[in-house]
Amino acid sequence: MSIRAKLAWTFILLLIFGITAISSYSILFIRNYLLNEGEEQILNDTEWLAITIQNLQSDEQFETNLNEAARTSGYRISIYDGDGILFASVPYYEEANEDTKLEQNRQNSLENSGIVLLENEPDSDDLVAYMAISGGNNPARYIRVSINKDQIYEPIRTIRWIIYTGMFISMGLVILVSVLFSRSISKPIIQLESAARDIADGNVNRTLKLDRKDEFGTLAKSLNQMAERLRADNETLKAMYEKQRQFFADITHEIRNPLHTISGSLEMLQLKNLSDEKKERYIETAARQTGRINQLFKDLMTLQRYDSDSYFIEKKPFDIQLILDDIEELYKNRAAKKGLQFEVDKQSVSVYADPNKIEQVLENLVSNAVKYTNEGFIKVSIEEFDDHLSVEVSDSGIGISENHLSRLFDRFYRTDKARSRDKGGTGLGLAVVKSILTAHKTEIKVKSTPGKGSAFWFTLQKPT
Structure with missing residues (x-):
């Protein structure tokens, strides 16, 4: 997998996971917030409904007024008498989901506390509140107020749709931005890799044109400097090679000439009937050329020591x-x-x-x-x-x-x-x-x- 693909997938996955995590947390947070608001609301509304029912007259309009209170509040209301027997429940079109008689323990708790008791079971679909009613114009002594949790969570459907829609739009933008960003990041890397490979293959004339002010620009400048240094080193090595070649050619030439002279003098000395004057001249020539060779090697030894001996x-x-x-x-x-x-x-x-x-x-x-x-x-x-x-x-x-x-x-x-x-x-x-x-x-x-x-x-x- 290319570095461009790796960068793109890395950014896409990281951002998708981030957006998904944030969206999920937001939905969960809103859900808990709505439930807490619903609990607080049902506690306040139960107190209000208890006072309202306490003042209702026990006549043929009782249930009508009770049903109107249920319709207005949006709750299901159940009324129990002093013995805990259910004698009214509204609205009528819903199936009853409450007990027909309150347990004695619950009755005692309501009587002793004098406040609203909230019941929110995790496995229950309803949020329920109970409260005792003081004596009034009707037999109602206990009230049960309930609401389906789906009603409380109703706003979250719209919020969830908005969040999910925004999340998918964000994912699309993330993918687009990630691809473009990965290309922007990987392009100079690919150029640097190509230039480094060319330089490693010996193409020291390669110049990388990367006009950037970041680390990539600095690296490109360093590669260009390295290539320039290698070019200079190559030129130096070529000059040194040429100088060394000429050096050995000169040594060969310098030694060959006196050796030829010495060889010629020795050949002449082997001739018969050679006069003493000529013999002396040839011996002197050979000695002079021998001294020249000796001086040549002496100078070479001096130069060699200078090149390699730190104690020259x-x-x-x-x-x-x-x-x-x-x-x-x-x-x-x-x-x-x-x-x-x-x-x-x-x-x-x-x-x-x-x-x-x-x-x-x-x-x-x-x-x-x-x-x-x-x-x-x-x-x-x-x-x-x-x-x-x-x-x-x-x-x-x-x-x-x-x-x-x-x-x-x-x-x-x-x-x-x-x-x-x-x-x-x-x-x-x-x-x-x-x-x-x-x-x-x-x-x-x-x-x-x-x-x-x-x-x-x-x-x-x-x-x-």
């Missing part, structure tokens, strides 16, 4: 001058061979970072500066602030075009692939720099002008 860096206070001394010692001869002015601004400043990783950052930056600077200078400068230190590596090299700057720190990205490989690079140096500095919660920044040089800088926190 181990910060501690240290003097940055120690690292700058090592950098100067490592690269001053290389710079001198190219005729470059190499200047290191050394200051004894304590910073809070991983010394090994910061040294690796400076090695990569200075190494790139040496590779891509043919004349002029390379400078490592330091600027100290209250709570941090700024380190900058600048050069007068070939520079970088602006269109390359946004992807400069991507893995295996090269501004000039052929030239970069000639320089012996792996394409991972700047990606390693960015990963290390990101782990330190700082950024590597760059500014460059083609033909005039480049500058890379970053900041490090001082110990607190």
Whole structure:
């Protein structure tokens, strides 16, 4: 059974049961109310009839006057004498339904109480009242007044018809309203279910248009947000997949080239009558390519640790001058061979970072500066602030075009692939720099002008 049918039947049954219960209770309440009113009325009328009969003359008009009193009041009246014997009963056309003689106990009760005694037996069709009559102009000493309960309940027939008619009309309206209401309630639920199923099946482009201000509208908005988030996640996953595919393709390419070079050098070394000069050159080429492969895997290990190791860096206070001394010692001869002015601004400043990783950052930056600077200078400068230190590596090299700057720190990205490989690079140096500095919660920044040089800088926190 659909949710629409369930809602409709639920509302219909609940409302029908409610209307039926209210109608039944109303009829029962009115019935009891009429009976109570009838009891009170017969008590008052019995006193009035007793006084009236007490004053009637005992002549040929007695029964006529008695019958007129019965007709006027609407009751059946029975008169008993002092011995409790029935001697008059009106109206005449009705069958007698009373005792021809009052029991002695009843006579005594009436004499002693002096009030009207009401008799309402549940299994009796009549409501009966008795009263003693004081001496008067006739032999009447006791009066019995009765009325059929159906006469008392007579108004309820009209009321019942009105209630039942209203009840059936209400039921019809309830059924109509329930069907319309269930449709109104179930329609957004069906739309939400359809949208959720489509999204679950992968149709993340599904947009649910449900302009409501209630919980259904909120749920529709949430589903649209979820679909939008899934679309964004899918785009991210596609980009990651493409990036990963390109990453492995680049690794394969980066390894294949030096392996081919090494293989070619080994083949040449196997030739007979090869001069010592050529042997030395081929050995040097193979060693250089082996170092390139070794550096490639070293950079890959660094990046892998950054991606998966929460203890990628181990910060501690240290003097940055120690690292700058090592950098100067490592690269001053290389710079001198190219005729470059190499200047290191050394200051004894304590910073809070991983010394090994910061040294690796400076090695990569200075190494790139040496590779891509043919004349002029390379400078490592330091600027100290209250709570941090700024380190900058600048050069007068070939520079970088602006269109390359946004992807400069991507893995295996090269501004000039052929030239970069000639320089012996792996394409991972700047990606390693960015990963290390990101782990330190700082950024590597760059500014460059083609033909005039480049500058890379970053900041490090001082110990607190």
